[in-house]
Amino acid sequence: MNLNNSEIFNENKYVLHRIKFFILILLEIPAVLISLLIFIFFRTHRSRLKIRQNGSICLLLIVNFIKLSTDIPMTIHFFYFHYVIPAISTYCTWWTFLAYSLSSICEFLTAIISIQRHILIFQPNLLQIRLRRYILYYSPLLLCIIYPIIFYMFAIIFYPCDGTQWIFTENGCGFANCYFIYDKVLSTFDWLVNNGLPIVIILVANIALVVRVIKEKYQRQQIITWRKQRRLTLQLMGVSSLFLIAWLPSLIIALVQQLISPEFALQIQLDYITELIYLLYLLLPWICLGLLPECVKWISKKLSARRIVINIVRPITIHNGI
Template identity: 50%
Template structure:
């Protein structure tokens, strides 16, 4: 009887947590989707901004982010609303795991690539004026950041043999029990190091060195460096990177702690709270565009005033 009562408490507690997460996620998703549409409309109607390489990379990042908002976050909202997986099938679980894993990794790799490329844009922009070098050093890494996770998880999740009994239809993303995580330690370790930890390490190192280089360049060759422009580009990148660091580092640290000393309480904290922090990336990234692309803010205010401005009517003279 006591065990049944304890089970009811756990179930009710989980339902309450999911209800709160549902409200918070939906309240962030809808404005983020609207703002994403406005971002795309801005670039469509102001294509001159796409000639800037840094804006091209940001647009690719926003496209991946929009896919996350419209697909993966929608699956999350659907789960939180029902408090269970529906449809409760292994095929659905594989699709969700593939979608979230691919988009998370693509998002992180894109941020890492942009962090590295910003060094070239700031200190050696002339290199990218040559078409061949621009394709090799700029467009190819962006393409890799998008294509590699899709191909890797196609083999690791979709085509990997899996026992459907491993899925937990009461947990987010079916318990995240990807078959290779429990059956193939080598592949699981590679995934954690390369696809999760490595992009965050690159983001930290690239941004730290960028700040140091910008400061050194300012003092050494201030007469040839437009400090205001470089400062703006640096702050733009740091604002994005800080979002990735704040959301991913707790997951990486908790993952390391699980490897050293796995406990049920730590797993519950990671499952119910820490792992959900990564959703904040795609939910908050569109709002950063207001500061990342200064002209977008001006354009947005202009559209707002145009809608708000009353139409003057001229009455007939009798």
């Protein structure tokens, strides 16, 4: 019996959703475990948390963990059932609000952390004064959390809409928010400022930091060693590449849709490009772990101690002679 076009399409969708489901599950579990291990490390080593670099990384991880615990499980749930459940407008509104706001918070936090790293490495004395510390360190981090929540609350939750635009057979209800469909000015601002700008800042700040570190190496070799420089360079390349791979394709397609044609690469974006962004949040705990060598040593020590205990407490079989 020959399958019609609709049946072939549905079969292809089924296979694609299954593949995405298993990939997300395989990446979600270790991402959550790594995040929890880092949180436990900071809980048991509070002195490490007082270091400003570690404090900002922990804040980024907390927001990322919320996304791992809310948005991504909702996506996994969709790929398992191939349909949005419950298929109601309210669910789609809050789902996209969580997805957009948490993603934007992570981007802005990473951008600010990249800028603050210049201060922490090259001008740490600027943060010795309390007022400067609040202006240059705490306030930007707080703004990174408050601004996206307020923006998307008005753009998604309070935006006047009848709720008939949602696509319940697509992930994220098709991400068919009314402002994104009917308001080109607001949607273009969203992509340029809330998504594009942080990515540009992250790339420029990290590249500039690498250049400054290399320059410092040749000027003051006794202070910045090559080993530290090499490790920092690899870390920054990892962070920059992760954000670039995850966001750049989606940003380019979205801008073309807003400025030229709304249908440009729409199905490709829904089926493949959007899922690249999930890799960012699923791999971010591993990147953060690489930024915390003390945590890596602590985990290794715990695993080694556990293996020793297992080897010692092995069941002994006693053979009774006759």
